Amino acid sequence: MLFKFQYVKKYIVLFLLLVGGVKDSFAQLKSTKPNVVLINVDDLGWADLGFMGSDYYETPNLDKLSRESKVFMNAYAGASNCAPSRASMITGRYPMTHGVYTVDPADRGDKRTRKLFASPNSKVIQDSLYTLGKFFKDQGYTTGTFGKWHISDDPAIHGFDVNIGGSHRGHPGKDGYFSPYNIKLEPVVEGEYLTDRLTNEAITFVKNNQERPFFLYLPFYTVHSPLQGKPDLVEKYQNKKSSKGQNNPVYAAMIQSMDENVGKLLSVLDGLNLTDNTLVIFTSDNGGIRATSYQDPLRAGKGSYYEGGIRVPMLVKWQNQIKAGIENTPVTQMDFYPTIQALIAPDAGIKLDGQSILPLLFDQELDERDLFWHFPIYLEAYDPKEDGSRDPLFRTRPGSVIRSGDWKLHQYFEDGGLELYNLKDDPSEANNLASSNHEKTKDLLKKLEKWRSENGAPIPTTKNPDYDPAFEKSAVEKAVN
Incomplete structure (x- = not known):
């Protein structure tokens, strides 16, 4: 009978917790x-x-x-x-x-x-x-x-x-x-x-x-x-x-x-x-x-x-x-x-x-609620023809992402690039709506910037003196051909 009583009590406590009622510590019962x-x-x-x-x-x-x-x-x-x-x-x-x-x-x-x-x-x-x-x-x-x-x-x-x-x-x-x-x-x-x-x-x-x-x-x-x-x-x-x-x-x-x-x-x-x-x-x-x-x-x-x-x-x-x-x-x-x-x-x-x-x-x-990711780093490509990334040289370049409901916004720090997708309609993230839906892009970008500020997210800004745009262009052409 004692076991049955504890079993029933566990459900009562769980119910009260979930509906915002009395908070009882689950640690008090071994069964919880x-x-x-x-x-x-x-x-x-x-x-x-x-x-x-x-x-x-x-x-x-x-x-x-x-x-x-x-x-x-x-x-x-x-x-x-x-x-x-x-x-x-x-x-x-x-x-x-x-x-x-x-x-x-x-x-x-x-x-x-x-x-x-x-x-x-x-x-x-x-x-x-x-x-x-x-x-x-x-x-x-x-x-x-x-x-x-x-x-x-x-x-x-x-x-x-x-x-x-x-x-x-x-x-x-x-x-x-x-x-x-x-x-x-x-x-x-x-x-x-x-x-x-x-x-x-x-x-x-x-x-x-x-x-x-x-x-x-x-x-x-x-x-x-x-x-x-x-x-x-x-x-x-x-x-x-x-x-x-x-x-x-x-x-x-x-x-x-x-x-x-x-x-x-x-x-x-x-x-x-x-x-x-x-x-x-x-x-x-x-x-x-x-x-x-x-x-x-x-x-x-x-x-x-x-x-x-x-x-x-x-x-x-x-x-x-x-x-x-x-x-x-x-x-x-x-x-x-x-x-x-x-x-x-x-x-x-x-x-x-x-x-x-x-x-x-x-x-x-x-x-x-909104979900956030922040990646102020570089990850090189695995396979430029298979990765499905934004560009063939990297799986990701520095940036941040927010998912808000069905909407998802990517922001990239190198070029200020923005990509907006509706995941319900476009789970493949193939149709960038950033240019056609300015209001949603602006709204999510504001949320993303606020989140970064509140959490002290570092944003890389120092330019790399070794960057060579001519070499990069050649590397991209070589990667896709």
């Missing part, structure tokens, strides 16, 4: 202190999953999870590449706080094609920041990270009790998906696959901590390059009919291995009767590389601030509490931290830049 599993895949594109519409990639476990989850169709990373995206997610803050705007260096690409000096860029987040790991520790959770950390040398400084494979390293290195590894991880079995090993370590962590609340962060190195899949799976996809832009059998093999391991972890949660008290979040750190996999109808890919570079897959499941279904409200990964805070310690009062999306998880409305 769920375990949290955050799965963050590296470079997995928005369209690279079966439940997102792919006919080539096979993800039966994630497809099943999607039917049990709230599926966010307009979920965004905090940045378009690894380090800044992860830094913003783990801290819940814009890059102006943690200083990580890109994977260092910030001035990539030929110096003769850059008009400005990029703004200063931090390689790591500061030890003083109150990260998600520290938050969970202070709430009595055991914490573990398994895989790519990438935002400092040691996750232990940021609140993690267990660290397997995580350092400042951003990828596993040449031939690094099969042991012997290049990361600091000794193989258990000769020739083992890194994705399998990280999941096995995560499962051990779950089994060891099943009697107390835990936070499991599983940031797979996969599907980041170097592309390397299990030979039997690669052969399978070599013999499978592909579609335009989704036809890389090695990448497909890596996705299937990731999916199998997600399924294995979820099965263990079921077997240990932990599923009902575990919040599961699945996402990717940024868009996929377009030269590897198209994200159509979204434009471009990793490193770009067009939709293909920042929109990501996102699932949230809490069995018997969150109702499954499609959610179209735009959200960002910076919302994870405030959402978890609102659930576990609503009176903690931590300063965060995201917003709790608990209302969306429980089928309530969320007040409309």
